[in-house]
Each structure stands twice: as structure tokens, then as C-alpha cells.
Amino acid sequence: MRLAGTIFPVIAVIAGPAFAADLAAPLTAEVVLTDVAGGTTDTVLPGQPFGIDVTLTDAATGGALKGFVLEGWIRPVSETDAPCVEAARAFRATRRIPTGGIDLNGIVLAGFNEDGSFGLADPRLDLATANMLAAGTLSATPDLVVADRATQRLIAHLPGQDGLVSVGLTGDVSEIALPAVGGTLAALHVSDDGVIWLGGTGPEGRGVMFHAPGGDEGTPVRFGTRVGGMADAGEGEVFAWAENGFAFLDASSGRVTASGIHASASNAAGIALPDGRGGVVRLVASLAPGGASAHIVFADTPTDGVSVELAAPADRIGISPETGMILVWNADGAVSFIDPATTALAGAVALNQGIGDAVFAGEAAFLATADQSGVTVIDLGTVAVGQAPTLREVRLAPRDAEVTTRPGALLVPLAPSPQVLAVHAASYTGFVIDETSSMGDAPPMTAVRLRGGRPSAVAVLDRSFRETAPGRFNTRAVVNEGGPHELVLTTGIGGMSRCFRFDAQGSAKSAFSIPVLTVDLGVPSLSARAGQVLNVRLLDENGASVALTDPVLEMTHIQFGWRATLSADGLDAGGARFIVAPPVPGHYAVTLADATLKGVEIRATTIEAKQ
Structure with missing residues (x-):
């Protein structure tokens, strides 16, 4: 049209x-x-x-x-x-x-919490009374989450469960049935045109599978060992690796564009870079077992590649999409740099704190401390043999000794901007850091509150032109x-x-395949005190009450993260009775679940507790 x-x-x-x-x-x-x-x-x-x-x-x-x-x-x-x-x-x-x-500007920040709840927030509304766009609860905490810009939704994998879960921008949850997906999955990715890529499919986790929006799917690669990881390689391609090999695949069609073997790899990264002549150069970097050396190979050339001895043993490796610089690090804070042009060690630094995660944005690398207290920004343009690279320390918040999240869960790039979002779980806050950030002891000025629970993973969905x-x-x-x-x-x-x-x-x-039910609380507000009766009904699209059998009410303070899960104190033909005790004044998100209700979407609501 x-x-x-x-x-x-x-x-x-x-x-x-x-x-x-x-x-x-x-x-x-x-x-x-x-x-x-x-x-x-x-x-x-x-x-x-x-x-x-x-x-x-x-x-x-x-x-x-x-x-x-x-x-x-x-x-x-x-x-x-x-x-x-x-x-x-x-x-x-x-x-x-x-x-x-329907907003077509900025990003939506999706926070998935340790208790299985999730919230969708608009960072532009963070100075308003609330930034929440939607909230809900999944049956488990996701182990993998990605944003699907093509279909404007979040896609998650729940540990131990087949298939995937889709979360829309209104908080609606639905299942994506994929029989080949087992309960354990190594990686999840979505291409720009909405093709879902899954690494580690099949009984032994050796397959790399794609599922297109039109229903086409296939498994173009099966490694000899379990898939170790998979990620966007740039230039419309996906990179997947296992202990014994790697492959580049066209992100839209699933066609294998290049592949090779490792003697043995404990970790690997791959990227496709434009060659200046309308083609691409595919660079692969992998770590040998024990992490004492890295192996560098250009997948499009028939060579065995080059092994590079590292300044310190490493367990993680990554490649900057912007510069091609190879970054190798370990959990103790030792970092090595490999120049792809010379396939030689270009320098090394030792940070004074352990590294929990690292990502790239613009011409910088962002390394989060293991305790989420700060982020070190490394200007990759200053990496050179014989000179120290430029490091900028960005302080976030007090140290958190309870961090247990996986890499990539709470440090995410904000592409196409040269920025990242670093989440401090204990304070329910995400900090926006750019490649020139240097704040000393002060945290970044740009931050967004994550409401509803302690975050275990975040994903960023871009709505903008x-x-x-x-x-x-x-x-x-x-x-x-x-x-x-x-x-x-x-x-x-x-x-x-x-x-x-x-x-x-x-x-x-x-258009929607599932009926939508609405939570009705019957009163416009509550008091901030214990022992109040709340009569809750679940209404269908015609305003009629839906019978409840085993209802569970969840109240969450939108600002402070307080949460209570309540069982019904009694049932009647029109709904359920709950005894609630909002501890402080403010607005609360209220959701209702009933295990006997299948194939429906339940829309949450809000209520204010007054002094």
C-alpha cells in the first residue's frame, strides 16, 4: 500500500x-x-x-x-x-x-525478574509517575530473552520447557510451538526480518535451527558436539560455534555461507565485516582449552589460521562489530587485545575488579564488574602495541554480592546508538552509558527504574524509525x-x-487468537494499611464475570518493587475475596492468575493506596 x-x-x-x-x-x-x-x-x-x-x-x-x-x-x-x-x-x-x-519512537525496555514476573517500561516516561507500559507473569524465569523488532515482541525460552514464549508490547503472552526445541537451549537470536534462530536444538543439543515468520523452518547445521553459542555476525548473517567447528549462515534464508572446524574450542566469536568491494570478510576467533592461546582464522580463505599466545589465560572472547578488534578476558579482570590486521597481540590490561560481562557499542568495549558496581569503558581506537589503551571507569552503585545472572543478561547494547544499558539488580536500576562516559564516583545521569521485582535479564526493543x-x-x-x-x-x-x-x-x-479478560477491583483506591478486603472480579470482553476456581492475586508497588502474592480468602459466583495490606502509599500493579483458566490473556490493572 x-x-x-x-x-x-x-x-x-x-x-x-x-x-x-x-x-x-x-x-x-x-x-x-x-x-x-x-x-x-x-x-x-x-x-x-x-x-x-x-x-x-x-x-x-x-x-x-x-x-x-x-x-x-x-x-x-x-x-x-x-x-x-x-x-x-x-x-x-x-x-x-x-x-x-501506537508510539513509533524510542525504545521499550523489557525486564524479566527472578520470580517469573516481567514488566515493559518506556524510559522516556521515567520522570513521570510511572514508566510501566505493561506487566505480567511467566510460569518460570527465562534463561534466554531476545527482542524481535520485526514483529514488535519479546521472545523468551523457559528452562526445561519445549517451545518458546512470546510477550507483546501490551503484555500479552502466547506460546510459539517448536517441537524440535528441547528444555535446554544454548542460544537464541532473531534476525531483522523476524527469523528466529535457535542454537542447541535436538536431543543432544547439536543443531542450529531457524523458524521464519511464514512458518518455514529447518536445521541447516548439525555439529559433532553440543552447540556452544550463537550470535548476530553482522552483514545479515548469524555465527554459530561448537567445540569442533563453526558456521556462518544467511540470517534470512538459513543458507550456510561459510564453515570450518576447530581442533578444540572452549569459546568462540565470529563476525562478518564489509571488504570494501561489496563483499564480506568473515573473521573467527576461538579460545583453546585452558585459554592460554587464541586461534584466529578468516573463514573465506583456505588457511589454518594463526595461534596467538595471550598475556593471561582467558575464558571469554568477543569481536567488536565496529573495529574488528578481538577482546579476550577472564573473570579475574585480565584483558588481552588482538589486532585482526596483524593477527598479533596488540596489548593487555589488568583491571582491579573481576569481570562479569562485556559487550561492544560504537568503537568501545564495555566491561561490567562481577558485582555490578561499575563499568570500565575501553576506547578500542587507542589500543596499540607499546601503549596503554584509554580506560574510563564508570561508577554505578554499591557492590552486590548476590549476582548470579548469566553473561548478556544485564549488560546490553542500545544499537544503533553507541551506548549500553548496564543494570544494577539490587537497586532495580538500568544506567545508560555511552562510549565517552567518565563519571568518576558519580553514577551516570541517564537511568531508568525497573519496577516489579529483582531483574534477572533485560531486553531492548527499538520502535523508532x-x-x-x-x-x-x-x-x-x-x-x-x-x-x-x-x-x-x-x-x-x-x-x-x-x-x-x-x-x-x-x-x-x-485478530487475536486468545480471549482477553480484565481484572476489576471494584474500588478506585485503597488505604495504606493492613487487613483490607478487596473483592476482585475477572471480566470478559462483554463485561460478564468469569468463574474463578483457584485465583492468586499479585500486588506490586510500581515505584519501590514491593510485591505480595495472595491466595483467595473466599469465593463467590461473581469473583474472589482477598485480604490485602499495601504497606506504603502509591500506585500498585495488580494481576490475577487462575491455574484453571487456559488459553486466555488476563490484562493487569492498577490501584492507588492513599495515606
Whole structure:
């Protein structure tokens, strides 16, 4: 579906006709709606993801435009809607979209907690009364979580369970049935076009499997030993490794693009880098058993590679997507650098604290301490033989002796920005750190509260428009109901705005495969004291009460992380009675579960406890 129009400047003309004549030529915008596979579509269904491609050109010259930041949202059409230009002006002033709109800006931060609960937060709302977008509970704490930008959801694997779990931006939970996925999985990844990649499938965990949005799936690689890991390799490829070999695969089709064998590897990393001639160079770095040396090989060349002796034994290895620098480290804080151009040791440092995790963003490496008290930022551009690299110590919070999370769970890149999010679990806080951060004893100024429980993993879902080429932008969206909608676009203050109308077919009820139930508390507020009776009902989409058999109520203070799980004090035909004791004033998220209710989505609600 193509929607085209002219975007006029959002500027109040106050100087008369001469000033108006001097205004820059307007932009021409074309909007194309696409399906998940990227093909143009005329059908938008509620609850089903679709793509939005926007092209901005100069109306006078037809040339592509550079330097614009595109923002927007989708709103159901209503008689009370403000005109397009006024709506865009209000958004730029408040940074909020109207109630009922679908935000296409910024990120959603998903926090999965040690007790199985989860919360979805908008960091831009962190200075408001609450930043929560949705909350819910899974049957177990996930061991692997990834964000699926193509379908605007989070995908998780629960230990000991077959298949995967999908969590939508409204908190809706559904199962993704994949029979080949066992209870133990080594790695999980989702490509830009929504293909799910699973490492460690099959009875012995030797398979690498893909599952495409259209239902196609396959296992293009089976190693001779259990899969050790899998990750995005860049340039549209996935890298997977086992003790005895490695493979690069096309992230969309599953085709093996390169493969090789290790003599024996305890850890490995691989990356595909552009070669400057329209092709790619595939670099693989692996650790020998014991970690005394690293083996470097270019997968596209018929050589045995090079072994590099390390400054100290290591157990982890990684490659910077931006610079290609190879980083090798151990839990005690010893770090070695290998230059891919010379395949030789380029330097080493010893940090004064143990390393819990490390990731790359921009031209820097970010190494989190094992106790989550801080992050060391290493400028990879300063790594050279004979000189010490530039290190920046970023203090986060007091040391936490109870950290038990796996690598990659609480330190995540905020791509495409050169930033990372480092979570301090004990304070329920995520800190945003960029590649030039250096705060000394003060924590970073940008932080977001994670509410609802002690986090064990986080994932970041990008909703914003990404510039794929000069003047070309793309994002994905999901609408919640049928009927006419408007896509509102703006290029910023003093910039330009335009609305595009499209229709969503059907209704939300027909698009979702599971019925939605709503928690009704019967009262607008509570008191912050013990011994209060709360009569809770579960309502269907027609407002009728749903019979409860074994209800469990969960109350969570939105700001402080206090949580209580309560069994019913009594049942009646209309619902259940609970004795609640909110300890302090504030807003509480309230969820209800009943083991006898299958195949339904239960929407949480909130209530305020007053002094």
C-alpha cells in the first residue's frame, strides 16, 4: 500500500507574503506499508505486525534528503482528533502521544525478574509517575530473552520447557510451538526480518535451527558436539560455534555461507565485516582449552589460521562489530587485545575488579564488574602495541554480592546508538552509558527504574524509525483494533509534519487468537494499611464475570518493587475475596492468575493506596 503526499513546513508565517515566498521548498513523502517479509501489502490486520517504509525527497529536485530525524505515531481516526499539524506540535512539546495511539519512537525496555514476573517500561516516561507500559507473569524465569523488532515482541525460552514464549508490547503472552526445541537451549537470536534462530536444538543439543515468520523452518547445521553459542555476525548473517567447528549462515534464508572446524574450542566469536568491494570478510576467533592461546582464522580463505599466545589465560572472547578488534578476558579482570590486521597481540590490561560481562557499542568495549558496581569503558581506537589503551571507569552503585545472572543478561547494547544499558539488580536500576562516559564516583545521569521485582535479564526493543539510506526510513508496528487509522509523521521542531490515512481490516477480537479478560477491583483506591478486603472480579470482553476456581492475586508497588502474592480468602459466583495490606502509599500493579483458566490473556490493572 503506497500513500504519498507533500509535507508542509510547520512554521507560523508572521512576516507577510515576502517571508512566505522565501520558505524552503516542501518535502514530498511516500509511505509504503509492507508485510513481515518486506513485500508491499494492502491489508493491515489488528494484532499482526506490518512494516512502514517512508521516503522523503525534495519536492523541487526529487533528490534524497539527509540529516532528518523522523518521528511519528499511529492513532485511530476519531472526530475529536486534533488537526495533524497541531497534534505534531503537541507531541514535540510534551514528548507524549495521545491516549490510544501506537508510539513509533524510542525504545521499550523489557525486564524479566527472578520470580517469573516481567514488566515493559518506556524510559522516556521515567520522570513521570510511572514508566510501566505493561506487566505480567511467566510460569518460570527465562534463561534466554531476545527482542524481535520485526514483529514488535519479546521472545523468551523457559528452562526445561519445549517451545518458546512470546510477550507483546501490551503484555500479552502466547506460546510459539517448536517441537524440535528441547528444555535446554544454548542460544537464541532473531534476525531483522523476524527469523528466529535457535542454537542447541535436538536431543543432544547439536543443531542450529531457524523458524521464519511464514512458518518455514529447518536445521541447516548439525555439529559433532553440543552447540556452544550463537550470535548476530553482522552483514545479515548469524555465527554459530561448537567445540569442533563453526558456521556462518544467511540470517534470512538459513543458507550456510561459510564453515570450518576447530581442533578444540572452549569459546568462540565470529563476525562478518564489509571488504570494501561489496563483499564480506568473515573473521573467527576461538579460545583453546585452558585459554592460554587464541586461534584466529578468516573463514573465506583456505588457511589454518594463526595461534596467538595471550598475556593471561582467558575464558571469554568477543569481536567488536565496529573495529574488528578481538577482546579476550577472564573473570579475574585480565584483558588481552588482538589486532585482526596483524593477527598479533596488540596489548593487555589488568583491571582491579573481576569481570562479569562485556559487550561492544560504537568503537568501545564495555566491561561490567562481577558485582555490578561499575563499568570500565575501553576506547578500542587507542589500543596499540607499546601503549596503554584509554580506560574510563564508570561508577554505578554499591557492590552486590548476590549476582548470579548469566553473561548478556544485564549488560546490553542500545544499537544503533553507541551506548549500553548496564543494570544494577539490587537497586532495580538500568544506567545508560555511552562510549565517552567518565563519571568518576558519580553514577551516570541517564537511568531508568525497573519496577516489579529483582531483574534477572533485560531486553531492548527499538520502535523508532531507522534511516536505511539517505531520506529512507523504516519501522514496524502493530495496531490493536480495526477501522481507519492515521500515521502521523514529523521531522522535529521547526520541521515538517504530515498525516497519512489507512484502514485496518477486521477487529481486534478476530485478530487475536486468545480471549482477553480484565481484572476489576471494584474500588478506585485503597488505604495504606493492613487487613483490607478487596473483592476482585475477572471480566470478559462483554463485561460478564468469569468463574474463578483457584485465583492468586499479585500486588506490586510500581515505584519501590514491593510485591505480595495472595491466595483467595473466599469465593463467590461473581469473583474472589482477598485480604490485602499495601504497606506504603502509591500506585500498585495488580494481576490475577487462575491455574484453571487456559488459553486466555488476563490484562493487569492498577490501584492507588492513599495515606
